[in-house]
Amino acid sequence: MNQFVIAPLLVALCTAILTLLTRRFGRVQRALSVLGGLGYVAAVAWLVTAVYPSGGPAVYHLGDWVAPYGIVLVADSLSAFMLAISAVVTLPALVYATRHVSAFGQKVSFHPLFHLMVVGVTGSFLTGDIFNLFVWFEVMLLSSYVLVVFYSGPEQTTATLRYVVLNLVGSAVMLLAIGGLYATTGTLNMADMAHRLANAQQYGVHVAPVLGLTALLFAVFMVKAGAVPFHWWVPDAYAAAPAPVSAVLAGVVKKVGVYAVIRLYFTVFAAAPLTDLAVPGDTVLGFFGIVLLASAVLSMLFGGIAAVGQHDLDRLLAYSSIGQVGFIFAALAAAALRPELAAVGIAAALVYSLTHALAKSLLFLLSGVVEDAAGTRRLDDLGGLARQSPVVAGAFLLGGLGLVGIPPLVGFFGKFLVFDALAQTDVVVGLAAALVGAILTVAYVSNAWNRGFWGEQSAAVAGWDADSVQVACVVALALGVVAAGVGFNPILEFARAGADAALDRTAYITSVLEQGGGHA
Amino acid sequence: MTETTLAVVLGALFAFGTYLVLRRDVVRVVWGVTIISQAANAYLITMGDIAGSVPVLSHHGPPFSGTTDPLVQALVLTAIVIGFGTTAFALALTYRVYEEHGTIDLEEL
Numbered sequence: 001m002n003q004f005v006i007a008p009l010l011v012a013l014c015t016a017i018l019t020l021l022t023r024r025f026g027r028v029q030r031a032l033s034v035l036g037g038l039g040y041v042a043a044v045a046w047l048v049t050a051v052y053p054s055g056g057p058a059v060y061h062l063g064d065w066v067a068p069y070g071i072v073l074v075a076d077s078l079s080a081f082m083l084a085i086s087a088v089v090t091l092p093a094l095v096y097a098t099r100h101v102s103a104f105g106q107k108v109s110f111h112p113l114f115h116l117m118v119v120g121v122t123g124s125f126l127t128g129d130i131f132n133l134f135v136w137f138e139v140m141l142l143s144s145y146v147l148v149v150f151y152s153g154p155e156q157t158t159a160t161l162r163y164v165v166l167n168l169v170g171s172a173v174m175l176l177a178i179g180g181l182y183a184t185t186g187t188l189n190m191a192d193m194a195h196r197l198a199n200a201q202q203y204g205v206h207v208a209p210v211l212g213l214t215a216l217l218f219a220v221f222m223v224k225a226g227a228v229p230f231h232w233w234v235p236d237a238y239a240a241a242p243a244p245v246s247a248v249l250a251g252v253v254k255k256v257g258v259y260a261v262i263r264l265y266f267t268v269f270a271a272a273p274l275t276d277l278a279v280p281g282d283t284v285l286g287f288f289g290i291v292l293l294a295s296a297v298l299s300m301l302f303g304g305i306a307a308v309g310q311h312d313l314d315r316l317l318a319y320s321s322i323g324q325v326g327f328i329f330a331a332l333a334a335a336a337l338r339p340e341l342a343a344v345g346i347a348a349a350l351v352y353s354l355t356h357a358l359a360k361s362l363l364f365l366l367s368g369v370v371e372d373a374a375g376t377r378r379l380d381d382l383g384g385l386a387r388q389s390p391v392v393a394g395a396f397l398l399g400g401l402g403l404v405g406i407p408p409l410v411g412f413f414g415k416f417l418v419f420d421a422l423a424q425t426d427v428v429v430g431l432a433a434a435l436v437g438a439i440l441t442v443a444y445v446s447n448a449w450n451r452g453f454w455g456e457q458s459a460a461v462a463g464w465d466a467d468s469v470q471v472a473c474v475v476a477l478a479l480g481v482v483a484a485g486v487g488f489n490p491i492l493e494f495a496r497a498g499a500d501a502a503l504d505r506t507a508y509i510t511s512v513l514e515q516g517g518g519h520a
Numbered sequence: 521m522t523e524t525t526l527a528v529v530l531g532a533l534f535a536f537g538t539y540l541v542l543r544r545d546v547v548r549v550v551w552g553v554t555i556i557s558q559a560a561n562a563y564l565i566t567m568g569d570i571a572g573s574v575p576v577l578s579h580h581g582p583p584f585s586g587t588t589d590p591l592v593q594a595l596v597l598t599a600i601v602i603g604f605g606t607t608a609f610a611l612a613l614t615y616r617v618y619e620e621h622g623t624i625d626l627e628e629l
Contacts, residue, residue: 131595138602145609154620158629161546161617168553168606169541172560175599179560182592183567 004050005060005075007043008083008122011036016115023107030098033111037094040118044080044087051080052497057511059128067128067512068189074128074512077497078350082125082259084494085354088480089251089361090118096365096473097244100372105150105242117143117248124256128512130181131188133260134174137224141167144253147245148237159236166233170223177216184209190268191512194505198271207272211284214269218261218288225257227329228298231322235306238318243368246314247361250321255353258328261292262346265336266502289336292329297433299326304440308447313367313377316448317360320403323437324356330430331418338425345425346499348417351492355414358484359402362477366396369474370452373466379448384457388464391471393453395478400445402481405438410484413492526566533559546617546624550610557603561596568592 015036022029051058057076061067075083094114101110120140127133145167149160182188185196185205196203197210219230226234238246270285303323310316328349335345369392370385371377386393398409405415415438422431484491501508533555540552568589618624 131598135598135602138606142605142609145613149613149616152616152620157613157617157620160613161629164606164610164613165541165549165553168610169556171602171606172553172557175557175560175564179564179567179592179595182595188591 002050002058002060002075004043004046005058005073005126006062007046008040008087009073009119009126011039011043012115012118012122015039016112016119019111019115023109023112026103026107029111030106033115034095034098036115037091041087041091044083047075048080048084051075052077052494057501057508059512068187068192071132072128072189072512073126074191074508075126076508077494077501078259078262078499079125081350081494081498082255082353083122085255085357086118086121086125086252088354089248089357092473092477093244093247093251093361093365096247096368096470097242099467099469100244100368101150101242109146110150110242113143113147114245114248117147117253121252121256125259128190129188130190130193130264131178134171134178137174137256138171140253140256141171144245144249148241148249150242150245151240155236156240159233159240163233163237166223166230170220173216174220177213177220180209180213180216184213189512190264191509194268194271195509195513197269198273198505200273210269210272211287214265214284214288215291217264218291221257221260221264222295223257224260225254225325225329226322227257227295227325228302228322229295231299231302234322235315235318238321238364239312239314243364243371246318246367247364250317250364251357251361254321254325255357258325258332258349258353261332262349262502266342266346267505267508270339271505283339285336285339289333292336293333293427293430296326296329296333297429299323299329300433300437301326301440304437304444307444308440310444311379313370313379313382313448313452314364316379316444317363317367320441320444321356321360323440324352324360324403326437327415327418327434328352328356330427330434331421333430334421334425334427337427341421341424342503343496343499344417345421346502347492347495348414348421350495350498351410351417352414354484354491354495355402355411358477358481359399359411362395362399362402362474362481365470365477366392366399366474369466369470372470373464374460375463376460379451381458381460382452383455384461385453385464388457388461389466389471391475392466395471395474396449396453398478398481400449402485404441404445408485408488409481410488410491411481412485413488523566526562530559530563530566533562544626546614546626549626550607550614553610554603554607557599557606561599561603564592564596564599 019029019033022032057074060073062071117140120136123136124133127136145160145164148163149156185193187193196205200207223230265288272284300323303319307316307319331345331348335342367377402409402411405411537552537556540548621629
């Protein structure tokens, strides 16, 4: 048994329960919550060292029932990379939250919900079963609904209503797709499904319906990732949620959609032969490559243009994250359109995911600091922050330049790899849109900088009163952006291993099914 | 025959649910979402073959004719529980929306 696979899940779940039980004792609850966050980081570190670089996927059979009948958790380099992103973002957000969220809010429900959201995210990254992916999504979403409506003012209730209705419809669509896939392939286990799709004739599987069903699933994942045309819930929800929650929503929850696309479309569905169907792109993957590219181009342009005109720092960041997910999808589109270069594209998407997670959660936390210390996050009411608080301004500069992609920050490598993947695959439209998207990034980051951090000191900024713990969390993430860029080589190796794991279908299938006799 | 009836009923449920989701009244929207998710559950049951098929764990031996796939029932049970939770939350949220805005008309929010 590979206990390390289930460790992060158990740590987060136990922390959620313990923080719920101790909610009458504020200090104890906060201490347990932060300890749980540290434990989560440790558990993820254990998983990463056990899975990477030793290679092959590690499988945990729940209740010792073997695949494909039992439920399995699978950890490979791809899951490990995504979990590492999650761990790096959740701990600072958690420490930050102990100072940012009101004492009453923490006491009532913040900590259990936050950890349950982490449970959902972790489960989504680890599950080897497509129905359990749905269940983990629901765990993650239910907690995030409550966290978005946390302050429960007029703005929050409206934003949550949109978010909830969209996601409930999304869940129903996901169920339809899963039911259809089960009826078509006769299995829910991802490895078994990949195996059956690859040997469609032997198992009597009709491959044609799979394309339509996977298209339904695809729409659901795009909702989770907040990509155009399913982006419209993003700005309201991110602006309404407490800062540490926005940081995790943008840094990690968004990446669950990205992960699901990589895992299912490159590992599982790509196995299906689609040669006799007249679809654009000739294969399942090629078809989704075109869809991904269209979504990526629109996301980069729309997110960038909308972000330039924002007056509220949180909204600017939210629109920016629509644009940034476009870059991730562009790299994936390149990978899908040119299967022989898929590893390059997926590695680029993974590095960009890490880049965005670090920089964007830093900026969301920083926006929270500004709101707490100056009483507003409207850019028109800010000004002269650079002189008032050089540390916060410096952190913003690092985060902003991280998004823009200035060496030696990690953002540079993310951008470089995406451009490289697009250039190698000759996706000219994607390349042009990415170029415009990059210029727009420069525009909105400098817009925020000029209006918020330079110029005359405003009345709000004059009353500046920042909490040192909050600032420390922001600075820690800013140092992370620099450190990940300076020591980039191991990260690149890790991302490449993740890309290889996503594409090595045989290893995935055999390690999940070898003990189950599932080939019979 | 059963298949056709079910297909028609499911189609009607989805259509009705979609109609409700597009209304201006928040309560109707929540009803619409609930109907859509229940329709998805009913659809999920049909995926186990209504006429009966070989069960997933096939070590009980023949005859198989009277059985349906137990897995889809487990799936639907899970989905129903999740659906209850989300519906309860959506209704509570509707109440909060009314408290905060004094209206449940989406045009006025």
